Amino acid sequence: MIEMTTSTQDVLISDMPIPSVGPQPTHTGPPVPPAQRIFFYSSGDWEEFIKEWALGLHESYTQVKRLGGSGDQGIDVAGFKSDAGLEGPWDCFQGKHYAGPIAPSDAWPEILKMFVHVDAGDYVLPDSYRFLAPQGCGTSLNRLLSKPTKLRVKFLEAIADGTSLTSGMDAALLSRVRKLAEESDFSMFKSVELHEALAVHQTTAYYVARFGGAHLPAPSAFSEPPKELGDHEVNYVSELRKVYAESCSDDLTDAATFGSHPRFGDHFKRQRYSFYAAESLRMDARDAVPEGTFERLQDDVHDGVIETSSAEHGSGMKRLTAVLEHSTLVDLTSHPLVSWAGPQARKGICHQLANDERLTWTPGEQS
Structure with a gap:
């Protein structure tokens, strides 16, 4: 028997947090395939996975929220299609982390719970209600889900008078629930197979953090840097100016002329190319991995080159050259973006670090 109540309870919901990277993922991935790894999830881990998966559905959701836990009113994850939340169009995702497949006897209590809370005014009927289980x-349940009319008939049989599912329920409430079920379109109830969920999840920025970096898409093609210097290039170009000024008496106040300088022109062009290679990587990473992953790559490069940068070199050019060369040797095999971090991008990250004033090429200003 399951206990039902007609009282409206406050739904405890948590806003979608910034994607959490969690434990440091590796490029080689976990020692077991994702489907097997999921088998060992807790119920909470499974709900988090469902939340991440829902964000990859490309539905017109204004927000995706995890509502599972005490007082969840039969909703593990909800996808809202308007600012009205549970009072407007929405989709319900019900996760069942069971050792075996979901049977009709597992689905009936959840469907009943949904109708009870709709009757109580806790939320409106969802547009779709999807079951997800490892x-x-x-x-049996899959066949019923494929035949909505028969699914309704079997559900009404499950909540008939005298059944264990409705034992102790208020008669008036049960009557209203039956009427609501009879009038509802049971095609809202669907199943999501694990391979389908994994295929969608793989398109999200959460996949690499959860399962490793072996499935990163190919980075976008990188084109030549723009002719005009951007406002976001000021600091690292200023650092290069200091390097050039150490051994050059020419007027270097106009950075726009650096590319045509007879001595440093080609060098400057290479540095800009590297910087934009790193900027391209940054933009690709924004959509492919959780927030903060690229910044951790910058931190790893910084940690790998800071001792070289801090050493005595005799000139800014020697320091710059040593740091750029060493950046291509830094061990990044534990980072999910290692397959994207080629020599040009690594050198460009050094210029990004100079842009952020974390590296400097002239003596006496090391961070």
Whole structure:
């Protein structure tokens, strides 16, 4: 028997947090495939996975929220299609982290709970109600989900008078629930197989952090830097100016002329190319991995070159050259973006660090 109540309870919901990278992912991925790894999840981990998966559905959701836990009113994850939340169009995602497939007897209490809370005014009927489980839905439930009319008939049989599912329920409430079920379109109830969920999840920025970096898409093609210097290039170009000024008496106040300088022109062009290679990587990473992943790559490069940068070199050019060369040797095999971080991008990251005033090429200003 499950206990039902007609009282409206406050729904405890948590806003979608910034994607959490969690434990440091590796480029080689976990020692077991994702499907097997999911088998060992806790119920909470499974709900987090469902939340991440829902964000990859490309539905017109204004917000995706995890509502699972005490007082969840039968909703593990909700996808809202308007600012009205549970009072407007929405999708319900019900996660069942069971050792085996979901059977009809597992689905009936959840469907009943939904109708009870709709009757109580806690939320409106969802546009779709999807079951997700590591082992999927069993044959019996999958067949019923494929025949909405028969699914309704079997559900009404499950909540008939005298059944264990409705034992102790208020008769008036049960009557209203039956009427609501009879009038509802049961095609809202669907199943999501694990391979389908993983295929969608793989397109999100959460996949690499959860399962490793082996499935990163190819980075976008990188084109030549723009002719005009951008406002975001001021600091690292200023650092290069100091390097050039150490051994050059020419007027270097106009950075726009650096590319045509007879002595440093080619060098400057190479540095800009590297900087924009790193900027391109930054933009690709924004959509492919969780927030903060690229910044951790910058931190790893910084940690790898700071001792070289801090050493005595005799000139800014020697320091710059040593740091850029060493950046291509830094061990980044534990980072999910290692396959994207080629020599040009690594050198460009050094210029990004100079842009952020974390590296300097002239003596006496090391960070």
